Amino acid sequence: MVDARGLSCPTPVILTQKAMKSKEDYYEVLVDANTPCENVTRYAESQGYSVVVEEKDGEFLLKISK
Amino acid sequence: MNKKNDKLVMIIVGLVIGVISAALVYFGNPKNMGFCIACFIRDTAGGLGLHKAPPVQYIRPEIIGIVIGAFVAAFAKKEFRSQGGSAPMTRFILGFFAMVGCLMFLGCPYRMILRLAGGDLNAIAGLVGFVIGILCGVFFLKNGYSLKRTYTLTKAEGYILPIIQVVFFALLLVKPAYIAFTEAGVGPGAMHAATGVSLAAGLFVGAAAQRVRLCMVGGIRDLVLFKESRLLLGFLAIGVAALITNIALGSTGTPYFVLGAEGQPVAHVDGLWNALGMLLVGFAGVLLGGCPLRQLVLSGEGNADSAVTVIGLMVGAAFCHNFGLASSGEGPTPAGKAAVIIGIIVVALIGIVNTYVKQEAKAAAETK
Numbered sequence: 001m002v003d004a005r006g007l008s009c010p011t012p013v014i015l016t017q018k019a020m021k022s023k024e025d026y027y028e029v030l031v032d033a034n035t036p037c038e039n040v041t042r043y044a045e046s047q048g049y050s051v052v053v054e055e056k057d058g059e060f061l062l063k064i065s066k
Numbered sequence: 067m068n069k070k071n072d073k074l075v076m077i078i079v080g081l082v083i084g085v086i087s088a089a090l091v092y093f094g095n096p097k098n099m100g101f102c103i104a105c106f107i108r109d110t111a112g113g114l115g116l117h118k119a120p121p122v123q124y125i126r127p128e129i130i131g132i133v134i135g136a137f138v139a140a141f142a143k144k145e146f147r148s149q150g151g152s153a154p155m156t157r158f159i160l161g162f163f164a165m166v167g168c169l170m171f172l173g174c175p176y177r178m179i180l181r182l183a184g185g186d187l188n189a190i191a192g193l194v195g196f197v198i199g200i201l202c203g204v205f206f207l208k209n210g211y212s213l214k215r216t217y218t219l220t221k222a223e224g225y226i227l228p229i230i231q232v233v234f235f236a237l238l239l240v241k242p243a244y245i246a247f248t249e250a251g252v253g254p255g256a257m258h259a260a261t262g263v264s265l266a267a268g269l270f271v272g273a274a275a276q277r278v279r280l281c282m283v284g285g286i287r288d289l290v291l292f293k294e295s296r297l298l299l300g301f302l303a304i305g306v307a308a309l310i311t312n313i314a315l316g317s318t319g320t321p322y323f324v325l326g327a328e329g330q331p332v333a334h335v336d337g338l339w340n341a342l343g344m345l346l347v348g349f350a351g352v353l354l355g356g357c358p359l360r361q362l363v364l365s366g367e368g369n370a371d372s373a374v375t376v377i378g379l380m381v382g383a384a385f386c387h388n389f390g391l392a393s394s395g396e397g398p399t400p401a402g403k404a405a406v407i408i409g410i411i412v413v414a415l416i417g418i419v420n421t422y423v424k425q426e427a428k429a430a431a432e433t434k
Contacts, residue, residue, distance in 0.1 A: 006152065006215025008355040008371075010284075010291060014207060017292070032218075034145050035279055042072070043292055058147070058218075 004040070005032040005059065012036035013043045016064075020047060025066040032059045040064075073296050079274045080303025086267050087180055087304065088311035090128075091322060093259035097331035098184035100308070101128060101271065102177035103358035104168030105332070107376070108383035108392075109255050110234065113246050116380070117387035121253020123246035125238040127261050129362065130231040131268015132275070136366030137228045139273035148224030150370025153213040156416055157354060157371050161378025162385070163409035164350040164358060169383065169392040170343030170406050171195075172332055174358045175282035175351070178344065179301060181333065183308035185325035188333050188340050195341030196348040200286045203352020206417040207291065210425055211353065216371060224368025227376065235265070254332055272363060281360040283351035332395065339398040339406070346409045353417055 002019050004012035012031050019027055027049075031037050037060040041051045044064045052063040090100035099105060105122075112123030140146040168174045171192045173181060178196065181189035203211075237245050238261065248255025258264060274280070278300060285298035312322035327335050334340070351357045354375060356364065361379070364372035386392040391402040 006149075006217060007212060008152065008216065010207065010287065010355070011212045013292060033147060033149070034143075038279070042294065042296070046292070046294065 002027065002029040004036060005030055007031075007036070009036050009039050013039050016040050016043060020044075027064040029062040029064060030059060031062065034060075037062065073299055076278050076280075076296050076300045077303045079278045079280065080300040081307040083271055083274060083280075083300075084183070084304040084307025084309075085311050086270065087176075088183065088308040088315065088322065090259050090264070090267055091312075092315055092318070093263050094257060095259050095264075096254040096257040097322070098181045098186055099173070099177055099254065099332060100180055101267075102173050102180070103129070103132075103362060104165055104174035104379070104383070105172070105177065105254070107165070107358070107379050108169065108387070109248075111380050111383045112248075112255060112387065113238070114234075115244060115246055116384035118246075119387040119392075120246075120255075121248055122255045122387065123248045124255040124258055125234050125245065126258070127235065127238065127264035128268035128271075130235045130238075131265045131270075132272035132359070132362045133228055133231045133366040135269035135272025135274075136276040136363040137272075137368075138269075139276040140367040143277075145276075146224065146368045148219045148221050148368040148370065149216045150219050150223060150374075151214075152216040152371050153420075154371060154374045156213060156420070157375045158378035158381075159412065160350045160354045160416065161361070161375035162382035163413055164347050164354070165379045165382030166386060166391060166402075166405045166409045167343045167346030167350065168358070169386045170398055170402050171340050171347070172334065172393055175344070175347060176304075176357070176359050179282070179305040180308050181330070183305050183323075184312055184330075185323045186330040186333055187325070187327040188330060188335055188337065191337035191340040192344040195344035197286055198341075199345035199348025199350075200283060200352050201290065202345070202349045202414070203417070204287055204290050206421045207287075207352065209421050211417055211421040213353075213420060216369070219370060223370045226370075227365045227373035272366060275359060275363045276367065279360075280363075282357040283348060283354075284356060284360065286348075287352055334393050334395055334397040336393075336397045339393070339403060342406050342410070343393075343398075346406055346413065349410065349417075350413045353413060353420075
């Protein structure tokens, strides 16, 4: 689980990138703005993951899986 | 939006923005300066009397348009969020020195592309410096650089900068005696498209840039960090479209594309300082999370941290002209050179403090 709320890009993507070094099949990333949501999604997809976004109270939970 | 579409939209938006940028010169803006966030914030600072340099005083409607355009686009898409509280003074200082770098080079990254599209070879030195500056910033990012988190603020906070822009526009229209205007022939401040044209161009660019997250710093940064080319494509598309438009506009009898280094409009030929100026801009831009254009757009989206950065840019511009730091067509000034060196050192210190010192503090807290 990466908590990237309130962090401005590209930090959320860098945190995701670092987390993904462990090569697991499932990650969760929490962000609170549209731009990091899009950027993390774009990065995860470029790494061969698929992403499901759940939006709640202005926060986005990205469920990233292989 | 799937990936391919994503890039295609970016390219189309970049092309349109490129054409608009070149067309603004046809409509009256200074050569190779259809848009320049740094120059236009500087002109606005002059118009407001924050500096007294007679050649560069005009409240530029393009800046107002960008903020309001981004505000409207963000609002319509329910992306307007009043946020802030992430290292405001650090951002102010980064904004300040980004402007010092811009006015050494005589342009922001956006104008750097437009200068290239106008055949100004001095901008190549700027581009080299810009890339090196971004790599410096990326080095810190890779090692854990980050400013603290932002928080949701009261709604009013995010409205303040857009409201200020509306006030600026009112001042531009009413022209009270205390608002300065460069007199014709005195300098680039006197060269501008009609207010409505400038405002419309700004509104479009602001809204479009908000939608696609256009950023000149982000383009090169993301390519290096993530091998992600989307933002860079926007950057390139602007250059290509502006180049083609400049060449096409040559048929009006006035040359808009002139290849060379000597005698370029609002530019100087000192390669080293062109490069160092843009190095400072690229470096500060990465640590800020975006180029001056992106800061304007984010401030329109309600980001109070970016609004503080914009104020930093404006105060930086005022300092540059009050203390002779800004270059002119004749070249850089000794004071400007000193300021750029100080700026690079300060930005590096900000990078170090927010990368390593922070980690030490964190490690100390964890061992307790």
